[in-house]
Amino acid sequence: MPALLTDASRLDAHRTFWDFVASRPDEEKWELIEGRFVMQAQPSIDHQIIAGNLDRRLSEGLERIGSDRVVLQNPAIDLRPVIEGNAYVPDAAVIDRSDVEPGRSVSGTCYLAAEIISPSDRRKPSSSNRGKIAIKLAGYQALPMCDVVLLIEQRVVAVTLAIRDAGGWITRRLTDPGERLILPAAGLDCRVLDLYARTSLARARRTA
Numbered sequence: 001m002p003a004l005l006t007d008a009s010r011l012d013a014h015r016t017f018w019d020f021v022a023s024r025p026d027e028e029k030w031e032l033i034e035g036r037f038v039m040q041a042q043p044s045i046d047h048q049i050i051a052g053n054l055d056r057r058l059s060e061g062l063e064r065i066g067s068d069r070v071v072l073q074n075p076a077i078d079l080r081p082v083i084e085g086n087a088y089v090p091d092a093a094v095i096d097r098s099d100v101e102p103g104r105s106v107s108g109t110c111y112l113a114a115e116i117i118s119p120s121d122r123r124k125p126s127s128s129n130r131g132k133i134a135i136k137l138a139g140y141q142a143l144p145m146c147d148v149v150l151l152i153e154q155r156v157v158a159v160t161l162a163i164r165d166a167g168g169w170i171t172r173r174l175t176d177p178g179e180r181l182i183l184p185a186a187g188l189d190c191r192v193l194d195l196y197a198r199t200s201l202a203r204a205r206r207t208a
Contacts, residue, residue, distance in 0.1 A: 017087060018106070021076075029074060033125055033135055035085035041120045043091075046199045047154050050116050051091045053195050054152070058094060058112075061187025068097045069111060069186075076106045077113070079139055086139050091116045091152075094186055112186055113140045114150040137162070141169055148183060157201055159192055177205070 017032045024030065029040040043051075051073050058071040075093050079086040087106070094112040115121065121133040128135065133151065140149045141162065151160040159174045159181060174181065177193035196202045 029089050031089050032085060032087040033132060034128060036125055036127075038125055038132070040089065041118065043116070044118070044154065046201065047091075047116050047118060049197075049199050050152055050154065050195055051114075053197050054092050054114055054150075057188055057190050057194065058092065058186055061183075061189070062094070063187075065184075065187040067185075067187065069094050070097055070100060071095075071112075071186075072107075077110045078106050078108055079143065082142055082144070083139055086135075088113075088136055088139060090114055090136075090140075110140065110143055110146050112148040112150070112183070113146060114152060116152045116154050118154050147185065152195060155201075157193060157196055157205075159195065 017030075017037065020037065021030050031038045031040065055071055055073050062069055062071060071092060071094050073092050074089050075095060077088050077090065077093060077095075079088065090110075090113040092114040093107070093110050095107045096109040096111075099107040099109055115133060115136065117133060122131040124131050125135070137149060137151070140146050141164070147164045149162040151162075153159070157175070157177050160171060161174060161181065162169050162171045163183075164170075174192050177191065177196075179192050180189060181192055181195070182189045193202070193205075
């Protein structure tokens with residue numbers, strides 16, 4: 001779990017972060033990671049296709065089971081009060097419908113977080129000894145309401161699935177394209193390869 005921040009400068013950074021984001025163009029995606037402002041790299045086309053595939057399947061699954069939760073792409077998740085100095089923008093997340101309000105741009109809930117991994121996600125932010133994705137994974141797992149984290153590789157067909165149970169977090173890595181990814185609480189039941197439909201990886205498999 002990320003350490004709770006007590007340094008005044010980092011707390012100030014959190015208070016000013018949303019004002020900064022509001023001043024930036026909509027196409028820019030910023031995160032607050034351990035008190036530092038971090039801009040997300042422009043996603044590749046494959047990255048965006050995978051995000052769309054996951055969004056569609058989660059949306060259909062939630063509707064099918066009659067859930068009152070919703071899935072969003074690139075939502076801003078505020079980790080306070082659990083962790084200070086951190087606000088993440090996962091590639092997709094399942095949040096509570098109560099967070100959907102006119103003018104609201106930040107969610108305080110996150111039941112499922114999904115990150116599509118690009119090389120920049122494994123780089124270490126300035127003055128940190130951990131990669132960006134490692135920091136974010138620990139942050140999601142620290143949230144009491146978050147029960148699932150998906151780390152979807154962009155350059156190979158592979159998904160790391162972390163699920164919370166009564167004894168803590170269980171992590172599995174799914175590399176068989178035909179293996180099923182089943183998340184009953186989100187109504188999700190699909191093959192790993194289904195997340196890569198219409199990507200360059202899927203096209204390469206068809207022509208190999």
